[in-house]
Amino acid sequence: MADARADESDGPISDAEPLRDQIAVITGGGRGIGLGIARALARRGCRLVIASRNKEQVASAVESLEAAVGFPECDVRRAECIERLFEFVVERFGSLDILITSAGIARSPRSARHVPSPVSSYDEGCWDDVIDTNLRGVFLACRAAARLMVARRRGQIVNVSSLRAVQRGHAFGSAYCASKMAARALLEAMAAELAPHGIRVMSFMPDVVETSMIAATDLAKHGSLSIDEVGEYVAALLALPMDTSVEGAPLAPLTQRRQRKGADRTEASA
Amino acid sequence: MNSLCDMAVIVTGAASGIGRATAELLVCKGARVLVADVSEERIAETLAALAPRDAPLAIGQACDVRNADDCQRLVDVAQRQFGRIDALVHSAGVLRPLGVRPRPLVEVDDAEYDAVIGTNLKGTFLINRAVLRRMIEQRSGQIINLASTSGRRGRAFDSVYSASKAGVIGLSESAAEEVRGYGIRVQVILPDAIDTPMWQQNGPVPKPPGALPPERVAEVIAMCLTLPENATCEQLIVAPLAARRLRGGAGSREASS
16 A cells, blocks of 8 residues: 655655554554554544443543544454454454553452552452553553554554653552563563564553542652653654654653652651 | 643754754744754754744853853843743754764774763763752753663673763663652653764764654654653653664564575
């Protein structure tokens, strides 16, 4: 398939609307960062497939977006769900240009909230829930997308990672940090494998973002980014010329450190 | 979201390579640009090239970033011409002195060390200090310093350059933390192999195949300049997509040997 933009390699002026009419599939697109990315891509003229386990969230996301279709009851841990998702995409659109894997959990929905979960007492089923969603789910979706993209020699994949979780392991976040570090390695391997096919693969690593995952913690007390701000940034990354690779795309709230320092001082003086 | 239109920007090293591509892109997007470079002649050339782009607000000022007075003069000129300084894109840098071949650390003389560290690291210090003093007064502004992937992983025969760029990363991050309280954002970008005149400083060493044109880094700089005001990008690496292929290729060769 001829695509002028993907082959363009000179001139300082970028295409005004490089993402218009591209097909973007977003797992976990019903809420949080996935929804923020969906909105930003919709503003740039993408046609969207919003996949999520949650029917109501898919319905409300699709209603609020232009040119979006929903794919509810999509549990990324299950191979048959991912298979059906991509069958649906091929049937409806022929292929896809962009995959965003944003479905992720910090802890198993079965685990007790607000109870620290050290490795010594981490439930095996809860461990599997986190790893299967954040790692296996990413693998399954990326594999399916890569097959379609390699055939067309074009495409982009972004996994929503985490700035903190890939820096080091955090106490009581063992499964989450392990899953995010592993997913980053998976994406790096895939980036090298798929670059010869003209496919760009990136891990997007935001710091604290205003999501329900963060609302369950006290992480946002020192500043956070909105889902629309991070969405715009991811859209800007996707709009970069296709010969350019941006590695490890970190984004942090500017206010964070200053406020943290202030808080430390208060604590120290108390 | 910041807009580039009407943004008052100082670009150092603006007469060649990434600096020049950035100046051109910013002017195209409606920014007011102070073209700073060590060479008066190349500034004139650059301004002449920018003129047809309908850029009445591109002006030039010679500046040797190794010299504190030059850096201060640059800030004064920007202040006088623009009334404020919204951004500094600091791209001035050298790989090694002209005419010096790539050589191992054991053969590097003091003069080469002083030249590279003087421009890349002390120059970054001097220009950042001068600009930040002004930005702190105006309680706003942003800086993008250009480092290099060599600052994260040293390369053979580029020891001083690698050290200087690692220093630029450290300096940028420290400055970022110090001034964010004033609403000032300092970011550092790490380009990988880019097809710029800096390769001429590499003597006989050929350009890596697939090196990106400097316009690509300019696009990423523009993207970072227009991030939401309360967001910052940390150590962004800009590389050719094709480099992944080469690196992957090297890996598989190793694996099969």
